[in-house]
Amino acid sequence: MTFDYDLFVIGGGSGGVRAARVAAGEHGAKVALAEEYRMGGTCVIRGCVPKKLMVFASGYSRMGADAREYGWEFGDATFSWDRFRLKLRAELDRLEGAYRRTLSNAGVEVFDSRATVAGPHEVRLADGTIKSAKHILIATGGSPFVPETLDGHELAWVSNDIFLMEALPKSVLIVGGGYIACEFACILNGLGVEVTQFYRGAQILRGFDGESRGHLAELIRDSGVDLHVGADVVKMKQGDDGIQVTSTTGHDQSYDRVIYATGRNPNTDDLGLEEVGVTLGRRGQIEVDAYSQTSVPSIFAVGDVTDRINLTPVAIREGHAFADTMFGGQKRKADHDLVPAAIFTQPEYGSVGLTEEDAREEYKIEVYCTSFRPMQEAFAGREGKVLLKLIIDAGTRRVLGCHIIAPNAGELIQLAGIAVKNGLTKEDFDRTVAVHPTVSEELVTMAQPVRTA
Ligand code: NDP
Numbered sequence: 001m002t003f004d005y006d007l008f009v010i011g012g013g014s015g016g017v018r019a020a021r022v023a024a025g026e027h028g029a030k031v032a033l034a035e036e037y038r039m040g041g042t043c044v045i046r047g048c049v050p051k052k053l054m055v056f057a058s059g060y061s062r063m064g065a066d067a068r069e070y071g072w073e074f075g076d077a078t079f080s081w082d083r084f085r086l087k088l089r090a091e092l093d094r095l096e097g098a099y100r101r102t103l104s105n106a107g108v109e110v111f112d113s114r115a116t117v118a119g120p121h122e123v124r125l126a127d128g129t130i131k132s133a134k135h136i137l138i139a140t141g142g143s144p145f146v147p148e149t150l151d152g153h154e155l156a157w158v159s160n161d162i163f164l165m166e167a168l169p170k171s172v173l174i175v176g177g178g179y180i181a182c183e184f185a186c187i188l189n190g191l192g193v194e195v196t197q198f199y200r201g202a203q204i205l206r207g208f209d210g211e212s213r214g215h216l217a218e219l220i221r222d223s224g225v226d227l228h229v230g231a232d233v234v235k236m237k238q239g240d241d242g243i244q245v246t247s248t249t250g251h252d253q254s255y256d257r258v259i260y261a262t263g264r265n266p267n268t269d270d271l272g273l274e275e276v277g278v279t280l281g282r283r284g285q286i287e288v289d290a291y292s293q294t295s296v297p298s299i300f301a302v303g304d305v306t307d308r309i310n311l312t313p314v315a316i317r318e319g320h321a322f323a324d325t326m327f328g329g330q331k332r333k334a335d336h337d338l339v340p341a342a343i344f345t346q347p348e349y350g351s352v353g354l355t356e357e358d359a360r361e362e363y364k365i366e367v368y369c370t371s372f373r374p375m376q377e378a379f380a381g382r383e384g385k386v387l388l389k390l391i392i393d394a395g396t397r398r399v400l401g402c403h404i405i406a407p408n409a410g411e412l413i414q415l416a417g418i419a420v421k422n423g424l425t426k427e428d429f430d431r432t433v434a435v436h437p438t439v440s441e442e443l444v445t446m447a448q449p450v451r452t453a
Contacts (some may be wrong), residue, residue, distance in 0.1 A: 006327065008133035009033040009108075010115045010271070013041020015303030015315030016139030017099055019323045021241065027107030027327035033133060034115035035121070039099040040092075042141050042304070043312040046160045049095065050088055053181060054162075055344045057084050058190025062346075066380035079191055081168045088163075117272040120298045124272070135298055135326055138278075138286060139319065140271065142264035142304035144180070152236030155243050157262045159184065168193055169256035173245055175233055177204035179343050181261035182216075186346040187226045195224070195341075196255065198231040205343070209355040209367065212403045215387045216349050219405070222384060223346060233258070266305045273299075283307060290333040292322045294318050300326075309336055340417030342410030348382065350413025352420045352437045353401035356391050356453075363396040366449035368426070374439050375405065388442045390426065394452065397425035406439050416443065 007023050009016045012035030016412035024031040038045045057079070064077045064427075103110055111125055116140070118124040123131045144158035159180050170193065174185050177199030189195045197204075197220075204227070205213045218293045221227050232245045266285040274280060279295040285307035292300045300322055303315030317334040324330045338354035359365045369389040377384060386406035393400050402416045419429065434441035 001119060003132040003134045005030050005032045005109075005131065005133040007031045007135045007137060007323075008115075008131055009037060009137045009139060010117070010123065011041065011139035011141060011267075011303075011305070012099070013104075013139055013141050013303060013315065014040040014043045014312045015141075015319035016041070016137065017103060017319075018316045019137050019302060019319035020108045021102055021106045022320055022323035023327045024108045024354045027323060028094075029323075029327040031106075031108045032111065034111040034113050034125060036112075036114035036126070038092075039096050039103075039110075044095050044099065045092060046163050048312055050092060050163050051159075051187070052192075052344060053088055053091065054187045054347070055183070058187045059346060059436070061190045061192065065384070066377070069380040081165075081191070085166075089292070116270065117276055117278070117299065120276055120296050128216075135300060137292075137319075137322065138268075138271070138273070138294075138299065138301040138305055139303050139315070140267040140305045142266050142307070142310065144261065145263070145265050146260040147262065150233060150235070152238075152243075153260075155236050155238060158260055162188075162259065162442070170194060171242070171255045172257045172259055173198065173233075173243075173255040174259045174261060176261035177201060177206065177229070177264070178261060178263065179205075181259075182220065182343055182345050184259065184261060185220060185227070186223065186344075186387060189223060189225050194226075194252070196226040196251075197228065198233065199227070199229045200232040202227065202229055205349075207350060207355075208349070209389065209401065209403045210357055212349060212351070212387060212389065212405055214346060215371065215385075216343075216405050219347060219384050220345060252335075264304065264310070266307050267422070268305060281307065289314075291325055291331075292318055294336075309339055311339065311341060313357075314339060324384065333388060338417070338421045340413045340420075342413055344410060345407055347386065347407045348409035350404045350409035351402065352413055352417040353399070354391060355401060355403075356389075359391045359393075359400045360453050363400060365400065365453050366392040366394050366426075367451040367453070368392065368446040368448075368449045370442050370446055372442075375437055377407075386439050388440070388446070390443065390446065392426045392449075397427055398423055399426060399429065402443070404440070404443075412440050 006029040009020045020031050020033045023029040114126045119202050146153045147155040174197045185197045203213045209447045231249045244254045268284045286301040302318035304310045321332040321334045324332045342350040371387045389403040391401035432444045
């Protein structure tokens with residue numbers, strides 16, 4: 001059989017672009033890619049990149065006050081969302097252009113169109129054109145959603161709306177206690193918005209280390225976010241003074257905006273997948289094996305649409321491994337073990353490996369933990385404490401988990417992740433001479449465990 005392409009990729013996000021670029025540019029495959037919105041996907045257009053730029057923007061609100069404590073004098077500082085927004089838009093345009101250039105330089109044919117699966121080897125573009133391919137890769141990502149059973153759900157915003165907003169609201173309610181809810185609570189608070197956050201459970205960031213979650217929740221509250229746990233929305237309606245929210249806790253109030261950050265659904269609706277026999281999971285995610293192959297042998301899927309570990313660098317690795325396996329003659333699977341991650345709250349929370357709770361289930365452990373006011377912030381009169389925590393397997397002495405809550409913890413955990421990923425022990429950490437004075441030196445100087453279990 002002959003096909004129009006060796007590979008047709010649906011979705012121009014991190015995973016799809018990497019797979020297309022490597023398959024065509026490095027392995028010489030004939031590749032096409034279809035994207036219905038903007039090239040770059042969630043990460044570049046409405047996720048990691050604009051979010052991180054907003055984190056930077058909001059961080060400056062504290063820096064002015066801190067700099068004064070260090071002897072600097074400024075006039076009154078004000079923030080212009082308009083000015084920031086224009087610059088942000090230009091930066092995203094630049095990055096989208098770079099993604100497009102990457103694809104064209106690699107020889108990938110790009111269709112600015114929605115595409116759906118029409119058969120095991122066929123893709124239908126929005127204008128009805130059918131393209132054939134030996135392999136199809138689904139990399140359509142995920143989307144935020146508002147629970148539709150909620151009375152007044154149509155009034156709620158999701159994270160996508162924040163990037164497009166014309167003006168900063170005066171007050172917001174953020175619903176959810178995961179990555180996106182916590183990050184935007186801190187960002188908007190830093191930009192001067194009055195932020196209330198509702199989380200339905202007992203503590204934010206379910207699945208992360210318990211002690212770290214508690215520490216971060218306190219810091220988020222201290223920074224000015226009105227964080228309520230065990231709280232949820234019963235209903236919402238538009239009132240004269242904003243969106244009137246009735247809550248499960250009686251904390252009823254009106255807000256300019258209500259933002260739902262209650263998770264993301266895989267983008268598999270109306271893609272034609274089930275019709276050709278691709279198995280979907282309970283949440284609509286595409287079920288794949290370790291090589292990202294679906295139940296239809298010619299169809300593969302990578303990234304958030306498979307709902308494995310929903311992080312950009314993981315999607316990139318999955319796309320790269322797929323391209324190397326199918327077109328590069330190297331059978332490779334993406335490694336999903338010990339993936340470091342950071343939540344860009346203020347301060348940030350970086351983690352790699354096991355939580356204390358999970359480690360206790362499997363190992364006899366020692367826990368090393370320290371919390372203190374970092375030099376730079378203490379001098380500026382701030383009370384917030386950093387937290388550094390190592391969880392050690394008492395038998396092998398291997399570091400099972402590392403958790404850091406501190407300014408720039410995302411940067412720190414990237415490096416700590418190398419040590420944890422490579423199985424280093426507590427003694428390996430301790431053999432490394434401290435860099436003084438730094439926050440992270442405590443990772444190599446903690447002498448006594450605070451707990452054993
Ligand atoms: P998460 O799954 O992380 O969090 C969803 C939150 O919403 C949880 O607190 C959950 O509560 C709560 N929730 C779910 N359903 C409801 C409901 N019906 N009513 C009220 N609350 C509800 O999703 P996010 O949207 O925050 O992020 C999606 C994914 O994107 C992340 O898991 C992560 O993989 C990725 N991401 C990564 C970032 C990074 O690397 N820095 C940044 C942003 C996103 P409960 O805990 O009780 O289930």
